[in-house]
Amino acid sequence: MARSPTTSDVFNAVAELQRRRILELLVDGEKSVNQIAEVLAFRQPQTSKHLNVLKEVGLVTVRSDAQQRLYRLNPEGIKQIYDWSKTFERHWNESLDRLEAYLEELQQQVQRKDNHEQP
Amino acid sequence: MARSPTTSDVFNAVAELQRRRILELLVDGEKSVNQIAEVLAFRQPQTSKHLNVLKEVGLVTVRSDAQQRLYRLNPEGIKQIYDWSKTFERHWNESLDRLEAYLEELQQQVQRKDNHEQP
DNA sequence: GACATATATTCTTATATAGGAATACACTAG
C-alpha cells in the first residue's frame, strides 16, 4: 500500500511544508493565486495545485472576483489538528515526566557504554 | 520532486493514521512492540517500521528490557504541532469570521446558481 | 472577435512510501 493521498485528511494535507506556508500567509486575509505565488516564490501551477489540496480537505475556501480566485483560510480544519495535539498537552506539562525521560536516557547511555566496553 | 520522507519532520510522521494511533496508545505508558501490535491489530514488522519513523522524528523513545523494546511517548514532538496549530487559534474563536465565511459561502452558491440558470 | 490577464489542468519524471513475506538478529532459558 502506498502513502495516503494528501487529500485524505488535514494531517496529510499539512504534512507538506509549502502548504503550511500558504496557510500561514492566509492568516493576513484572503489572497489571489498570483499573490500567494509571488510572496512564497512558487510557480503559478504549483500554487494552484497546493491550493486545490487545501481546498479539498476544507482548509481554505475560494471565491471568484473576475479572473481572480481569492483564497481564504478556513480555520476549522486546523482546529482538528489542534484538538488532536491538545489531547497530549498534560504530558509535556508534567515536568516529572520530563525528568523521568531524562533519567531514562542517561541510564540507556550508561548501559550502551557498558555494552561496548565490556562485550 | 516526490513527497517529503515521513521522517523529515513530525508533521510528515503523524500524517499516517496508524502512527497517530500508536501515539495515542502510548499515552497510557510505555509498551513493547508486540503489545502495540496486538492492541492495534498490526503485524509485528509493520509495527516496528512505524515505531522507527516515530523514533527518528523524536516522537518516541526506546529502552531495552531483555529481548523487549519498550517504546515511550515523547510529548515534546507533538508540542511542535500543537504550537503551530495554536497560532491559528484566534481565527476559529472569532465568531465574526465564521459568520463572514458563511455569508460568503451563501453568496457563492447563489452566484453559481445564477451562472447555471442564465448562462 | 482579438488579445491580455489570471488560473487550472494535463503529462512526465524522480522519488518515497506502506504493507506483505521471508529472514536476520538479539537475548534468554535450560
Next chain:
DNA sequence: CTAGTGTATTCCTATATAAGAATATATGTC
C-alpha cells in the same frame, strides 16, 4: 550450545506524489 521469544531488516509491489513544462480554460478590455 540449542531452542524459543521478541524485534528489526530486507526485498517486493502498487500507489501517490511534487515540481517542471506545456497547454487549456475563464474572464475582462477594446
